[in-house]
Amino acid sequence: MNGRYVSHDTFTIKKIYDATPATVYAAWADRKAKTRWFQKPIEFDFQVGGRETNRGESPEGSVYTFDARYLQIIHEQRIVYAYTMDLEDIRISVSLATVEFKPTGDSTQLIFTEQGAFLDGYDTSAIREQGTNTLLNNLGEELRRK
Incomplete structure (x- = not known):
């Protein structure tokens, strides 16, 4: 046994x-x-077919790399992209993300769904969901500043 495994989850x-x-x-x-x-x-x-890549550093100094490909974009309605997440040179997950924008009166309901393959215990669905929630809260703050 080499200790390698995959945990699949959706949030x-x-x-x-x-x-x-x-x-x-x-x-x-x-x-x-x-x-x-x-x-x-x-x-x-x-x-569609375009790429988004960024890198961020954790408070402990670890470098994470997000590398996404846009698979479907429907203007003001939906974005679908696949992405990998690496910790230094270790692939820790592969995911499919869907972002939906639904009008609700004068507001918008954003529905973010991620289907992930979390690799070898380096990442989990719970950790990813927490991080995504933080990012979506940041988005809310940005929208309020406008």
Whole structure:
């Protein structure tokens, strides 16, 4: 036994933002806007087949790399992308993420669903969901500043 294994899981996070779907969508689609709430991208090509890559450092000094490919983009309605997450030079997960933008009166319901393969115990669905929740809260703060 080499200690390698995969844990599969899915989580969904729903948020209501006091902004139109166009405004919430733009926060994902525009490089400058996304940098304010997500992470400054190394590469950002927001189109089907395009790539987004960024790196971040944990408080302990570990470097994480997010590398995504956009698979479907329906303007102001849905974004689907596949991405890998690496810790230093170790692949820790592979995921499919879907972001939906639903109008609810004068607000937007964002529905984020991630289907992940978490590799060899380096990451878990619970940790990823917590991190994604933090990012989506950052998005809410960014939208309130507007």
